[in-house]
Amino acid sequence: xxxxxxxxxxxxxxxxxxxxxxxxxxxxxxxxxxxxxxxxxxxxxxxxxxxxxxxxxxxxxxxxxxxxxxxxxxxxxxxxxxxxxxxxxxxxxxxxxxxxxxxxxxxxxxxxxxxxxxxxxxxxxxxxxxxxxxxxxxxxxxxxxxxxxxxxxxxxxxxxxxxxxxxxxxxxxxxxxxxxxxxxxxxxxxxxxxxxxxxxxxxxxxxxxxxxxxxxxxxxxxxxxxxxxxxxxxxxxxxxxxxxxxxxxxxxxxxxxxxxxxxxxxxxxxxxxxxxxxxxxxxxxxxxxxxxxxxxxxxxxxxxxxxxxxxxxxxxxxxxxxxxxxxxxxxxxxxxxxxxxxxxxxxxxxxxxxxxxxxxxxxxxxxxxxxxxxxxxxxxxxxxxxxxxxxxxxxxxxxxx
Numbered sequence: 001x002x003x004x005x006x007x008x009x010x011x012x013x014x015x016x017x018x019x020x021x022x023x024x025x026x027x028x029x030x031x032x033x034x035x036x037x038x039x040x041x042x043x044x045x046x047x048x049x050x051x052x053x054x055x056x057x058x059x060x061x062x063x064x065x066x067x068x069x070x071x072x073x074x075x076x077x078x079x080x081x082x083x084x085x086x087x088x089x090x091x092x093x094x095x096x097x098x099x100x101x102x103x104x105x106x107x108x109x110x111x112x113x114x115x116x117x118x119x120x121x122x123x124x125x126x127x128x129x130x131x132x133x134x135x136x137x138x139x140x141x142x143x144x145x146x147x148x149x150x151x152x153x154x155x156x157x158x159x160x161x162x163x164x165x166x167x168x169x170x171x172x173x174x175x176x177x178x179x180x181x182x183x184x185x186x187x188x189x190x191x192x193x194x195x196x197x198x199x200x201x202x203x204x205x206x207x208x209x210x211x212x213x214x215x216x217x218x219x220x221x222x223x224x225x226x227x228x229x230x231x232x233x234x235x236x237x238x239x240x241x242x243x244x245x246x247x248x249x250x251x252x253x254x255x256x257x258x259x260x261x262x263x264x265x266x267x268x269x270x271x272x273x274x275x276x277x278x279x280x281x282x283x284x285x286x287x288x289x290x291x292x293x294x295x296x297x298x299x300x301x302x303x304x305x306x307x308x309x310x311x312x313x314x315x316x317x318x319x320x321x322x323x324x325x326x327x328x329x330x331x332x333x334x335x336x337x338x339x340x341x342x343x344x345x346x347x348x349x350x351x352x353x354x355x356x357x358x359x360x361x362x363x364x365x366x367x368x369x370x371x372x373x374x375x376x377x378x379x380x381x382x383x384x385x386x387x388x389x390x391x392x393x394x395x396x397x398x399x400x401x
Contacts, residue, residue, distance in 0.1 A: 004028045005018070007042075007091060008040055015087050028042040040069075040070055062096075064124070065153035070088055074087065076147070081108060081114065085105040085108060103121070114137065115130050115131075115134035115137055118130050127293055128291075128293070128294050135281045139281055155356070159268060159269075159356050162359075162363070163363055173375070177382070180382070181385075193211040206384075209388070210389070246298045257369070260362055261359060264362065265355075266300045271352035272348070273290070278348070288308040299326065303326035303327065330351070330354070331351055334348075334351050
């Protein structure tokens with residue numbers, strides 16, 4: 001059993017906070033519902049190994065998934081929108097988060113719809129979020145729309161986080177090995193060089209090469225750091241210029257494993273966002289324009305723009321996707337089936353699930369190949385340095401004999 005801290009609302013709309021012992025978060029929700037409360041959240045507390053966790057990335061001003069789920073849960077429990085936002089101000093986890101929700105609350109109190117208030121915070125809420133909320137307000141099912149928006153945002157965040165988490169081990173391996181090499185080259189190798197020089201023995205060629213590299217790093221390590229920093233800034237600049245980024249995306253798309261992962265990641269985001277918008281009553285063309293803005297790839301943005309233009313001229317969605325030549329054949333076929341059967345939203349959700357699963361599989365496959373290559377390559381470098389020292393030691397032993 002683990003200790004969970006929960007937040008819930010009772011039958012009178014009063015906010016409740018406390019702790020419960022349960023096996024999982026789902027068990028906490030079931031117990032709260034059995035008590036007649038509407039659960040909002042449950043967070044794990046009291047784990048002895050919690051201090052071992054790696055530092056998390058900086059929180060955003062307002063996590064949209066949590067905000068949408070909290071508001072949707074409160075509305076579903078019968079709490080008025082104004083009161084729900086007021087509760088969230090008290091529950092805010094940072095002053096910046098409280099400030100954003102307070103501004104939304106002030107706008108709602110002045111008679112503005114929530115979607116209009118959200119639209120003024122473009123740095124927090126995208127057009128996708130605003131149009132979803134606007135569709136919920138128009139249909140009178142804002143609570144259901146917000147919960148669906150939370151589900152979609154959580155799925156997208158989970159997919160991105162799974163890819164980033166998978167890259168932690170290779171990154172740490174490279175950093176630790178690089179640091180070990182720097183220590184070996186700048187501190188250990190020079191010690192042996194001085195020892196051999198004092199004995200008046202000419203070093204073997206491999207040892208001289210390693211020794212020269214160590215001396216250069218010891219004296220000009222700052223040049224290496226400046227070069228790495230310059231390369232990093234150059235890569236940032238290249239990625240920030242639209243034309244340059246477009247060319248780089250085309251190059252990366254041709255890489256055997258990386259190109260496959262990047263395409264499927266964008267397709268999963270495209271399909272889930274598109275399905276969520278259509279399911280909440282957003283028109284097809286408007287949904288395509290919103291989806292285009294949510295994609296990170298400029299190549300895919302261009303492709304979706306071509307599809308939208310073709311659909312506007314009277315073409316079918318599947319036909320325009322096939323002409324764009326950027327969408328996988330599976331995506332085109334499933335969209336065509338969805339158009340023919342009138343179940344486009346369902347087919348898009350199915351497509352999102354397929355690509356999300358394939359992204360995780362592709363990442364695992366790539367890491368299965370990358371990790372041994374890194375270990376062997378770095379082992380060869382470290383082994384070469386050690387062998388160069390051993391060759392020098394053996395040459396001294398030969399001289400003694």
